Amino acid sequence: xxxxxxxxxxxxxxxxxxxxxxxxxxxxxxxxxxxxxxxxxxxxxxxxxxxxxxxxxxxxxxxxxxxxxxxxxxxxxxxxxxxxxxxxxxxxxxxxxxxxxxxxxxxxxxxxxxxxxxxxxxxxxxxxxxxxxxxxxxxxxxxxxxxxxxxxxxxxxxxxxxxxxxxxxxxxxxxxxxxxxxxxxxxxxxxxxxxxxxxxxxxxxxxxxxxxxxxxxxxxxxxxxxxxxxxxxxxxxxxxxxxxx
Amino acid sequence: xxxxxxxxxxxxxxxxxxxxxxxxxxxxxxxxxxxxxxxxxxxxxxxxxxxxxxxxxxxxxxxxxxxxxxxxxxxxxxxxxxxxxxxxxxxxxxxxxxxxxxxxxxxxxxxxxxxxxxxxxxxxxxxxxxxx
Numbered sequence: 001x002x003x004x005x006x007x008x009x010x011x012x013x014x015x016x017x018x019x020x021x022x023x024x025x026x027x028x029x030x031x032x033x034x035x036x037x038x039x040x041x042x043x044x045x046x047x048x049x050x051x052x053x054x055x056x057x058x059x060x061x062x063x064x065x066x067x068x069x070x071x072x073x074x075x076x077x078x079x080x081x082x083x084x085x086x087x088x089x090x091x092x093x094x095x096x097x098x099x100x101x102x103x104x105x106x107x108x109x110x111x112x113x114x115x116x117x118x119x120x121x122x123x124x125x126x127x128x129x130x131x132x133x134x135x136x137x138x139x140x141x142x143x144x145x146x147x148x149x150x151x152x153x154x155x156x157x158x159x160x161x162x163x164x165x166x167x168x169x170x171x172x173x174x175x176x177x178x179x180x181x182x183x184x185x186x187x188x189x190x191x192x193x194x195x196x197x198x199x200x201x202x203x204x205x206x207x208x209x210x211x212x213x214x215x216x217x218x219x220x221x222x223x224x225x226x227x228x229x230x231x232x233x234x235x236x237x238x239x240x241x242x243x244x245x
Numbered sequence: 246x247x248x249x250x251x252x253x254x255x256x257x258x259x260x261x262x263x264x265x266x267x268x269x270x271x272x273x274x275x276x277x278x279x280x281x282x283x284x285x286x287x288x289x290x291x292x293x294x295x296x297x298x299x300x301x302x303x304x305x306x307x308x309x310x311x312x313x314x315x316x317x318x319x320x321x322x323x324x325x326x327x328x329x330x331x332x333x334x335x336x337x338x339x340x341x342x343x344x345x346x347x348x349x350x351x352x353x354x355x356x357x358x359x360x361x362x363x364x365x366x367x368x369x370x371x372x373x374x375x376x377x
Binding site for chain 1: 271272291292295296299300302303306307309310311313314315316317318319320321322323324325326327328330331332349
């Protein structure tokens with residue numbers, strides 16, 4: 001009677017290594033749940049493997065991933081055919097490489113998913129802050145948090161204005177104004193207010209970050225510059241803390 | 246014979262110098278909408294030509310931005326730096342000309358609105374008188 005065991009005690013890779021190092025000719029049956037794989041060894045090389053309707057080295061690569069199951073070795077059983085010509089060490093190396101790549105890919109996916117969750121959570125938090133801020137301002141019209149690349153992170157509007165266009169346009173303007181401020185004999189820009197006939201448009205850089213800014217628009221009939229500036233600064237601070245860095 | 250351009254420019258320069266003194270501004274410039282300096286007054290070391298180019302650049306972009314987002318043209322732009330200095334650009338019309346008065350206000354506690362409003366009123370008067 002041949003060797004029998006559990007994959008928890010001996011991995012598939014160890015099993016192959018063991019048979020090949022001893023230059024065995026044998027048939028190994030591995031059962032994982034309801035699936036049964038067969039590996040045939042001839043003179044210390046893996047020459048054939050089959051699982052379901054599949055054959056060849058791809059089967060070996062698949063069962064190298066199995067961590068649960070049982071195995072049984074029957075010595076001196078000749079293979080029914082030869083479907084593998086790669087050396088046993090080459091097979092194990094290729095199998096290990098594939099597992100590494102899959103693990104890396106899976107970690108990457110997890111990291112992307114975690115990042116997306118974080119961004120989604122951040123956007124929700126900023127949306128909530130903007131909503132709260134709108135209640136603190138008379139004549140609130142619209143607000144947005146935008147990166148200097150013109151991409152809007154969050155926005156809230158109560159008027160007929162396209163926040164995407166506003167964000168992109170203001171980013172260009174702020175970049176220009178920021179780079180011009182030293183030429184005008186000024187230091188680093190902190191905020192920029194545009195007054196039109198009907199609106200005040202306040203742009204405040206988020207504290208500790210010249211890469212994002214908060215834009216708040218109020219109508220002139222009901223809003224006031226002092227309130228706009230003060231509330232914008234308070235909420236810029238809160239939004240800055242909500243952005244993961 | 247009086248040269249209206251030269252006389253008005255002298256008068257405007259004097260007006261800006263007086264405004265700077267009253268408001269405590271280190272520099273003030275009056276430009277047309279294309280950024281060409283019409284009059285200026287500055288402390289020594291301040292470059293009025295450079296300043297007017299910057300102001301015009303900012304103002305032009307602000308006009309474009311306001312147009313793009315569907316607002317009327319900007320009447321005033323205030324650019325604050327981290328030390329509280331601010332650049333104020335106020336747009337106004339005088340005899341069908343679009344003009345911009347810009348000043349640098351040295352700190353947040355200095356008020357500029359009243360002084361600049363009075364000056365804008367006088368500029369409109371002078372402009373109307375010379376370009377009748």
